Amino acid sequence: MQYLLMLHTKESDWASLTADQQRERSLPYQAYMEALRKAGAYLGSNRLLPVANGRTVRIANGKTQVLDGPYADTKEQCGGYVLIDVPNLDTALSWAARCPTASHGAVEVRPVWQMQG
Amino acid sequence: MTSLEGDAARKTADAVARRSYGKLVAFLAARTRDVTAAEDALSEAFASALADWPVNGCPRNPEGWLLTVARRKLIDGVRRRQTGEAVGTQLQILTEGLEDAAAQAEKDMELPDKRLALLFACAHPAIEAGIRAPLMLQVVLGLDGEKIASAFLVSPAAMRKRLSRAKEKIQQAGIPFSVPEREELPERLDTVLAAIYAGFAEGWTDPSGTDAIRRDLTEEAIFLARLVVELLPQEAEGLGLLALMLHAEARRAARRNVDGEYVPFAEQDPRLWNPQMIEEAESMLLRASKLEAIGRYQLEAALQSAHVHRRLSGRNNWAEVVQLYDALASITDSPVVLINRALAIAELDGPQAAVEALQDIATDERLTQYQPYWAARAELLSKTGAYDEAREAYDMAIGLEHEPAVRTFLQKRQAALLRH
Numbered sequence: 363m364q365y366l367l368m369l370h371t372k373e374s375d376w377a378s379l380t381a382d383q384q385r386e387r388s389l390p391y392q393a394y395m396e397a398l399r400k401a402g403a404y405l406g407s408n409r410l411l412p413v414a415n416g417r418t419v420r421i422a423n424g425k426t427q428v429l430d431g432p433y434a435d436t437k438e439q440c441g442g443y444v445l446i447d448v449p450n451l452d453t454a455l456s457w458a459a460r461c462p463t464a465s466h467g468a469v470e471v472r473p474v475w476q477m478q479g
Numbered sequence: 480m481t482s483l484e485g486d487a488a489r490k491t492a493d494a495v496a497r498r499s500y501g502k503l504v505a506f507l508a509a510r511t512r513d514v515t516a517a518e519d520a521l522s523e524a525f526a527s528a529l530a531d532w533p534v535n536g537c538p539r540n541p542e543g544w545l546l547t548v549a550r551r552k553l554i555d556g557v558r559r560r561q562t563g564e565a566v567g568t569q570l571q572i573l574t575e576g577l578e579d580a581a582a583q584a585e586k587d588m589e590l591p592d593k594r595l596a597l598l599f600a601c602a603h604p605a606i607e608a609g610i611r612a613p614l615m616l617q618v619v620l621g622l623d624g625e626k627i628a629s630a631f632l633v634s635p636a637a638m639r640k641r642l643s644r645a646k647e648k649i650q651q652a653g654i655p656f657s658v659p660e661r662e663e664l665p666e667r668l669d670t671v672l673a674a675i676y677a678g679f680a681e682g683w684t685d686p687s688g689t690d691a692i693r694r695d696l697t698e699e700a701i702f703l704a705r706l707v708v709e710l711l712p713q714e715a716e717g718l719g720l721l722a723l724m725l726h727a728e729a730r731r732a733a734r735r736n737v738d739g740e741y742v743p744f745a746e747q748d749p750r751l752w753n754p755q756m757i758e759e760a761e762s763m764l765l766r767a768s769k770l771e772a773i774g775r776y777q778l779e780a781a782l783q784s785a786h787v788h789r790r791l792s793g794r795n796n797w798a799e800v801v802q803l804y805d806a807l808a809s810i811t812d813s814p815v816v817l818i819n820r821a822l823a824i825a826e827l828d829g830p831q832a833a834v835e836a837l838q839d840i841a842t843d844e845r846l847t848q849y850q851p852y853w854a855a856r857a858e859l860l861s862k863t864g865a866y867d868e869a870r871e872a873y874d875m876a877i878g879l880e881h882e883p884a885v886r887t888f889l890q891k892r893q894a895a896l897l898r899h
Contacts, residue, residue, distance in 0.1 A: 386890075389890060390877050390878070390886055390890065392874070393873075393874040393875070393876075393877035393878035394877070394878040395878070396874045396875065396878050397848075397874070397875050397877075397878025397879045398878070400847065400875060401847060401848050451637075452632075452633065455632055455633065456632060456881075459632055459881040460878070460879060460880065460881040462883075462886070464881065465881075465882075465883040465886075466883075
């Protein structure tokens with residue numbers, strides 16, 4: 363089963379850290395991805411730029427709207443994702459708990475929709 | 480109701496819940512084996528108590544009061560759910576034993592303690608191993624499902640589902656509410672102890688005690704082990720498990736420094752250890768050894784004891800420690816034991832010998848996602864001067880760790896390697 367781990371943090375928290383603190387916080391992610399790879403669970407991951415860099419597009423009444431920023435204004439923002447392939451939800455949850463984000467933000471675990479043959 | 484009376488009533492109810500919850504569930508479910516119905520009836524009885532006691536005062540025998548009310552709710556429940564003939568049989572089963580018992584309880588007589596039978600039912604081989612500890616915590620101690628769920632890292636809904644499936648199984652598969660016969664006892668007791676230890680281990684992962692749910696879990700596990708020791712005083716392994724958990728718990732305060740960082744055993748300040756708990760652990764271990772039935776938990780407790788004595792006396796006892804690990808390895812199939820044995824060998828014969836000892840288990844698949852294996856490997860490799868391999872092993876350990884304090888500790892160790 364594939365699961366998408368969505369990493370939510372407060373962007374303002376990150377901005378308030380010193381350069382050293384930011385480096386320190388980033389370090390364990392490399393180890394985490396490495397552990398996922400060695401376990402054969404890793405499919406892909408990316409870190410995202412802050413939501414201010416994003417745009418939201420929709421078409422309403424035949425008109426295309428483009429808005430600055432995220433689709434939903436929330437206290438915590440999705441700052442990255444990891445796509446994993448593991449046998450079941452329990453394993454996905456234990457990987458989510460190991461994700462460094464879990465200790466200062468939140469990790470949302472979403473099972474990927476399985477196409478029916 | 481004044482708030483003061485309300486508080487007093489709540490306190491009495493809490494105290495009874497803690498002391499008697501499992502006893503009452505065991506008693507109410509003994510005949511029908513319907514744990515869910517017993518729990519529902521009991522929780523209604525507790526709710527009635529909170530409404531009644533502040534007004535009419537706490538009853539002289541709160542346990543008896545609760546049993547009487549719960550029994551009535553249980554019978555009402557059967558009447559509501561079932562019709563016709565089924566009601567008759569069910570009610571007959573229910574009323575037979577319960578009438579007498581309730582009458583006895585009301586006359587202040589001690590309720591027969593069937594908690595041990597309940598523990599054995601929860602850890603029955605027919606119940607899926609992973610749910611046994613949560614089941615015990617809920618059914619015997621009355622811990623709420625949400626707490627248990629977060630401690631075991633599953634969602635509350637999933638935990639509720641698994642717990643209710645297990646309870647259904649107890650009823651439908653005809654799992655007996657009884658203490659196994661003599662010849663069956665050691666093996667069955669083993670599953671009970673394993674489940675208690677699993678509960679303890681979940682609580683143990685939060686040594687700083689910042690997460691109240693997990694801290695409680697270690698206390699609850701110790702409570703259950705005390706119960707086993709009280710009800711089966713001649714079982715050496717029960718005593719061994721209690722000794723093991725008390726030893727571990729005694730060092731809780733020393734496992735984090737003032738900054739909340741992880742402190743490994745060798746660097747802990749023994750003045751922060753709890754001397755009463757250590758003393759109690761030692762006396763449990765002594766009692767166990769007199770029964771002359773050695774087992775896994777006694778050996779593990781003996782190891783804890785040896786480590787503590789070494790730190791307190793300064794006397795090198797690594798040869799003894801390695802021997803204990805050898806004995807443990809011969810009766811368990813646990814790679815964890817072999818990891819710790821390798822670390823002890825490092826102290827006795829040097830890091831190279833330890834790396835070789837670890838090599839023997841490196842192919843065990845269970846270890847690829849086991850943080851302590853990688854941490855031990857990293858530590859040993861760095862001591863032999865294999866810095867690149869050590870760094871890689873630290874990467875794995877860091878990536879697999881979910882506790883920030885331990886992760887930080889490992890990162891610091893890895894960073895220290897960069898100087899080489």
